Amino acid sequence: MNVKKLLKFALPVVMAFAAAAPSYAAKPSDKLLTPKNHTLILIDHQPQMAFATRSIDIGELRNNVAGLAKAAKAFQVPTILTTVAGKSFSGPIFPELQAVFPDQTPIDRSTMNTWEDQRVVDQVKKFGRKKLVMAALWTEVCLTEPALSAIDEGYDVYIVTDASGGVTKEAHDISIQRMVQAGAHPITWLQYMLELQRDWARSETYAPVMNIAKEHAGGYGLGIIYAGEMFKAKEGK
Numbered sequence: 339m340n341v342k343k344l345l346k347f348a349l350p351v352v353m354a355f356a357a358a359a360p361s362y363a364a365k366p367s368d369k370l371l372t373p374k375n376h377t378l379i380l381i382d383h384q385p386q387m388a389f390a391t392r393s394i395d396i397g398e399l400r401n402n403v404a405g406l407a408k409a410a411k412a413f414q415v416p417t418i419l420t421t422v423a424g425k426s427f428s429g430p431i432f433p434e435l436q437a438v439f440p441d442q443t444p445i446d447r448s449t450m451n452t453w454e455d456q457r458v459v460d461q462v463k464k465f466g467r468k469k470l471v472m473a474a475l476w477t478e479v480c481l482t483e484p485a486l487s488a489i490d491e492g493y494d495v496y497i498v499t500d501a502s503g504g505v506t507k508e509a510h511d512i513s514i515q516r517m518v519q520a521g522a523h524p525i526t527w528l529q530y531m532l533e534l535q536r537d538w539a540r541s542e543t544y545a546p547v548m549n550i551a552k553e554h555a556g557g558y559g560l561g562i563i564y565a566g567e568m569f570k571a572k573e574g575k
Contacts, residue, residue, distance in 0.1 A: 369523075371496065371533050373413035377465045380407065380501075381420050381452050381474035381481065383435055386428035391475055391503035393510035400432055402501045402527045405554030406473060407438040409531035412546035416465040419444040420452055422480065450479050453487035462488075469494045471530065473501035478513040485517045496523045498530060528555055538572075548572075 424446040474481035504510030552559040565571035
C-alpha cells in the first residue's frame with residue numbers, strides 16, 4: 339500500500355477517534371467551596387464556652403473566628419449565628435464576631451445540638467445550599483453533634499478546625515477524627531478565605547481579602563504589608 343492510499347485509509351479513522359475523545363476543560367473540583375454553594379454556621383463562640391477551651395489559645399481562636407466571619411461577609415455567604423443559654427449562662431457572642439454582623443441577632447438555643455433547634459434547620463433550608471461550613475465551641479459537643487446530624491440528612495459538611503476548640507487537645511483531635519470518619523471535611527479559616535477567592539483576578543473581592551489577611555493572617559498578612567510598602571507588589575497580575 340503506497341503512502342497516498344495509507345493516508346486515505348487512516349485519516350477517517352484518526353478523525354473519528356479525535357471526535358470521540360473527551361474534551362478536558364479547565365474546571366475546578368465540585369468539592370471546592372465557592373461563595374454560592376454553602377452556608378456558614380458559627381456556633382457558641384461565647385465567653386463561658388471559651389473559658390474551658392484548652393485545645394487552642396483563646397486569643398488565637400478569637401482572631402481566627404473574626405477572620406472567618408469577615409471572609410464570609412466579604413463574599414456575601416449566608417451566615418447563621420447561634421448561641422446556647424446566652425442570657426442565663428454562657429454570655430453574649432464574641433464582640434468581634436457580632437461586630438461583623440451588627441444587625442443579626444444570634445439564635446439562642448437550649449439544646450447542645452444546634453441541629454435539634456428547628457429555627458436553625460429552617461434557616462439552613464431557607465438558604466437552600468447543600469454544603470455547610472461549621473465552627474463551634476466546643477468541638478466535641480457543639481460542633482460534632484450538628485455536623486454528624488447534618489451529614490445524616492445529606493449535607494456536605496466542612497468543619498473549620500482552627501475556629502473551633504475543645505476542653506482538651508485530645509477532645510478536639512478525637513472529635514475531628516470522628517467527624518472526618520463520618521464524611522466531614524476539615525479546613526482552616528485562611529484556607530476557607532483563599533478557596534473562595536481562588537483567582538487573584540477577581541477584583542471585587544481582592545481588596546477585602548487582602549485587608550482581612552493583613553489583620554488576621556499572621557506572617558502571611560505581614561508579608562503582604564511588607565511587599566506592598568517596599569515594592570508596591572500585589573498578588574496576581
